[in-house]
Amino acid sequence: MTESTSPALDVALAYHHAWTGHDLDKAMTYIADDIVCDAPAGRLEGAAAYRDFMGPFVQILTGSELVAAFGDDQQAVIMYDTETVPVKSAPGAECVTVKDGKITRSLFIFDRAPFDAARKAQASAAT
Amino acid sequence: MTESTSPALDVALAYHHAWTGHDLDKAMTYIADDIVCDAPAGRLEGAAAYRDFMGPFVQILTGSELVAAFGDDQQAVIMYDTETVPVKSAPGAECVTVKDGKITRSLFIFDRAPFDAARKAQASAAT
Numbered sequence: 001m002t003e004s005t006s007p008a009l010d011v012a013l014a015y016h017h018a019w020t021g022h023d024l025d026k027a028m029t030y031i032a033d034d035i036v037c038d039a040p041a042g043r044l045e046g047a048a049a050y051r052d053f054m055g056p057f058v059q060i061l062t063g064s065e066l067v068a069a070f071g072d073d074q075q076a077v078i079m080y081d082t083e084t085v086p087v088k089s090a091p092g093a094e095c096v097t098v099k100d101g102k103i104t105r106s107l108f109i110f111d112r113a114p115f116d117a118a119r120k121a122q123a124s125a126a127t
Numbered sequence: 128m129t130e131s132t133s134p135a136l137d138v139a140l141a142y143h144h145a146w147t148g149h150d151l152d153k154a155m156t157y158i159a160d161d162i163v164c165d166a167p168a169g170r171l172e173g174a175a176a177y178r179d180f181m182g183p184f185v186q187i188l189t190g191s192e193l194v195a196a197f198g199d200d201q202q203a204v205i206m207y208d209t210e211t212v213p214v215k216s217a218p219g220a221e222c223v224t225v226k227d228g229k230i231t232r233s234l235f236i237f238d239r240a241p242f243d244a245a246r247k248a249q250a251s252a253a254t
Contacts (some may be wrong), residue, residue, distance in 0.1 A: 038218070040238040040240065049194050051234070056193065064166045067222055068202055068204050070197030070198070070204055071197070072197075075195055077195050077197055077204050077220075078208055079204055079220060079222045079234060079236070081234075083184055088166075091165070091234060091236050092236065093204075093206060093220030093222075093236050095194055095195045095206045095220075107194055107206060107218060109206070109218050109220050109236050109237065109238065110169040110236065110238065111236065111237065111238050111240070112238050112240035113167065113238070113239035113240050113243060116240060116243075
């Protein structure tokens, strides 16, 4: 795993370590009130929408491993694998822009397909 | 967009510019014969399997935009958005390990859900 240091990366990693440590309150201290995040399901605007997006994921998170982390003054990229209750390996990538110690922009990439499949399997098992 | 320079990033970007320019033959010159790539659908082993994975994607690619690119001596991360025939915005992230000028390991992340949805829509339109 590679970790260099940069102002943006410091914030991205602090945020990452907080949410992967199940401390969503602390993670949200690094998220700007007016964050704009392009996530797989669409654009999220504002910290409340962002928290609603991350909250359920943090609840099903059982493990994580950082794969790569790079950044410069304003931008950072982190890639990681996560282990969740429904999906055993769910890697993700985030590209964040940081201003004044907070994440103002985020491009959030992960594959929704295995989560969709797990939901369908659960739904059919319930009927 | 951020671009720093590093030996691994130089290779990652040359590979990226080749395939986003529809030159899969040139892109493959940066792929090691024994590449191991963890892609959304599972692990790909060897250059032939990797080409079979990228080929159909390059054929439906209509545009791309680099979002971020970072690297060090051995590892690079690139994030980008792509425009494809079935999906208008399909962002992707790749974390690659480079040895002797070739990509030997890759973690490839994108969301399969919109491609699955487009396939289903096309299948139901055809019936």
